[in-house]
Amino acid sequence: MDAGKILVGVTGGIAAYKAPGVIRRLREAGHEVKVAATEAAFRFVPEETLAVAAGEHVHTDETWWERSGRVEHVSLARWADLVLVAPATADAMARASVGLGDDLLSATILAGARTVLWAPAMNPEMWSNPSTARNVETLRGWGHRFVGPSEGLMASTEELPGVGRLAEEAEIVAAVGEALGSRTTDASP
Template identity: 85%
Template sequence: MYIPGVSGTQQRRVLIAVTGGIAAYKAPGVIRRLREAGLEVRAAATEAAFRFVPEETLAIAAGSPLFTDRTWWERSGRVEHVSLARWADLVLVAPATADALARVAVGLGDDLVSATVLAGARKVLWAPAMNPEMWQSPATRRNVETLKGWGHGFVGPAEGLMASTEELPGVGRLAEEAEIIAAARAALDGPAGRDERPG
């Protein structure tokens, strides 16, 4: 259990990054489960995520202000994507869209989420959610393999009905909350990343 101010005890830190897929509406539940697991959580989101989940809902679930493209530059002069990458023991991208995977895989850092992942994040765990055809496309498969080659982890996607009523069952659903939390804890308990833990 984390006790503030007690030497030798440090709460593990997870930045959950929400991207703009319809499964973003499930992100508040994932955030709550992370906090219930005893993790210190901050949340970031792309502007596209707000099409599917209100900014206020994510902030309330996280229990702290949300990091967005509009807050990218801190008043202190620090740059948030660098600060967040250094703060987090794990960056969990949930849901991760095909676009988010592609941006990072090709080195685009033009939004806060992709920039944070590229700014030296210790560990990265992707929870993809997208149309089954998109998940199976050669471009997405190539991007996934690239990110795995960098040491990034993946949880899901799961098989089942998609959000759209026009979709047939397939592999593309966001993994269940319990599976995502278990994968996050396993990633945190795995081999250490960078040693430094700046505040």
């Protein structure tokens, strides 16, 4: 697997509690990792937990404008070989598919992120909604990639399994490696 510079975008879904495990696995695989989290993500996982998993501070809307005058969304987009959004909520995908950029993560994706990999996690009804399907199709049309969602029990009080569960950590890490490998293959003459 090709190691790379990975920006993990954490959005505000219940599956955000799994993000530190994904971050840890990426680092164990040799990737350099930075984290950008939405404000909603902090309802489900503390900023400090993400920082410990990444081994550095978390990039947020509060840190968006650097004291040097540079703006983080441009710096992060240029730095990252791949932006992994895990978990990716229906809202985050919808915002990206219509070009919204009023938070650090969505602005980073708009600012020229080279490769974007979405790891969706949401209620099965949200995943199967025609709006979500249209947004996924739009993002795929732009070359964005997806890993999951998987079928299984949801983290909420849902008793029945369905498609919408965040892909397993190992599957996400493997998808990152595949995306990085195809990126270098695609760039070859």
